[in-house]
Amino acid sequence: MQRTLPQDGLIELVARQGGYLGRLLGAFSDEGRTRFQDQARMRVVPPGTVLATEGEEPDELGFVAGGMLAMSKHLPDGRTHIVGLLVPTDLFGRIVDGPQRHRVESLSDARLLCIRRSVFETLLASEPAAQRLLLVHAHEELDRAREWSVLLNGSKVVSRVAAFLVMLARRRGSGTDWPSGPVQVRLQLSRADLASYLGTRPETLSRAFHQLADRSIIRIVDPYHFQIDDLPALLKVSGQESAWGDDAGG
Amino acid sequence: MQRTLPQDGLIELVARQGGYLGRLLGAFSDEGRTRFQDQARMRVVPPGTVLATEGEEPDELGFVAGGMLAMSKHLPDGRTHIVGLLVPTDLFGRIVDGPQRHRVESLSDARLLCIRRSVFETLLASEPAAQRLLLVHAHEELDRAREWSVLLNGSKVVSRVAAFLVMLARRRGSGTDWPSGPVQVRLQLSRADLASYLGTRPETLSRAFHQLADRSIIRIVDPYHFQIDDLPALLKVSGQESAWGDDAGG
DNA sequence: CGCGTCATTGACCGCAGTCAAAATAAGTGG
DNA sequence: CCACTTATTTTGACTGCGGTCAATGACGCG
Helix, strand or coil: CCCCCCHHHHHHHHHHCCHHHHHHHHHCCHHHHHHHHHHCEEEEECCCCEEECCCCCCCEEEEEEECCEEEEEECCCCCEEEEEEECCCCEECCCCCCCCCCEEEECCCEEEEEEEHHHHHHHHHCCHHHHHHHHHHHHHHHHHHHHHHHHHHHCCHHHHHHHHHHHHHHHHCCCCCCCCCCEEEECCCCHHHHHHHHCCCHHHHHHHHHHHHHCCCEEEEECCEEEECCHHHHHHHHCCCCCCCCCCCC | CCCCCCHHHHHHHHHHCCHHHHHHHHHCCHHHHHHHHHHCEEEEECCCCEEECCCCCCCEEEEEEECCEEEEEECCCCCEEEEEEECCCCEECCCCCCCCCCEEEECCCEEEEEEEHHHHHHHHHCCHHHHHHHHHHHHHHHHHHHHHHHHHHHCCHHHHHHHHHHHHHHHHCCCCCCCCCCEEEECCCCHHHHHHHHCCCHHHHHHHHHHHHHCCCEEEEECCEEEECCHHHHHHHHCCCCCCCCCCCC
16 A cells, blocks of 8 residues: 555646646746656545644645645633635645644545645745745635634524535536536535534534425435535525526636 | 825834834835835824725725724625724735725724835835745734634633733733733724624623623723733633743743 | 713523433444 | 444533623713
């Protein structure tokens, strides 16, 4: 069982599939892309692997090529909260100097494209377009984080669950507009992890899911698979209402 | 009553007093600093002034030189939430392209150092150190936003209020360590605004303040002035506990 | 003095956190 | 393949924090 997979093909694949890493590599010069390819290595990790802990200064950063990671913080009372999820093409680890501000841990089996921070930084120094992309991305993340804090704070748990399901569905059908039929989504998190992310408890989560099922909005295939039967209703519950089929004609 | 104040002295003052703008100007070349000084102008605005609304693309960005601004988002149900406060040396407006993601509004009388985005951007293009600072700052903001979402979600309202008071006290006594005596802090927000920021209602806020007063942790001088009588207890309630006098010996 | 604004206080109630237990899924050894 | 253990999800009963509605009090202004 090899831990280091054949790289070149995968990197190209990742670059082609778009997302953050794709755009970043697209902003690179051919030379930079080649150097990145030479220096990066692919890692495969099982669930529960801690990639970085709060306070330490890791010398590697990485892109998620498959699976799901979580960024978590722990409160003084011992509890721990997931402040963000990392999905394929997302970057983790510190781009700028300084200690890690949160723990990074794999929630599922994951494939990671890793590169030494020093290498990445010198590489970046000669790629102004990539630098700018990094800045743009940081601001996008910031906006997302603020929207998330509003969602966590302003709405009931059913709304958060609905919003999360919408997010999964949107990611699945990205690009093409909605076929108005049922769509299956897969949950890659345990109830406990999802609860931590949505700022609630597993028990309350279960109630929210079954409330949506009772209202015929979703169908619970098994604890990790859901079928969305009534997307408009789901959107309404999530509090987003519009902006699905309306702007998907790109 | 002049709306455009004498600039040069003020800019230098702001630069010297440190903070984000100070560091940014410090990273500029002498030439860049001069050009910034030439192009920036000082504005004075009354409370309630809307500097930018969600969706628009403002052609100016600015630094807060005095007073307090709020970044707010409104939910589909009509309610509005303050997602961040801007205090002196903070920057507002979009550095990168794209529409404004939240409304920016003055909560008090405020002095703003404004500059056209295009000017700032061309200025920045020849200042790599400043560019990097911008990236670092964006990531710091991101971490702050995530910490904030944990605070909003994980703790009770008294804890949030306590944390907010600690923040005010920390800002006031910045640099020097704690004299173990009572400290006065001034609130620059209405109860409604603070409630929106802390994710609660004015009524609940009032109860939290008076609960702290009943426990002799603070003294309510008037609705906008508080005296902190027992800082350790306040820290304990806020859920931060440590990290006050311990690391202030720089 | 009357009015409007804002903070405070009180009464009520619903959502969700907590504790506890049952049901289901998943893994282990015979 | 089945008995047994362990982990995870689901259901139930209870409680409390905090949101909501409503009334009172404090303050500033015309």
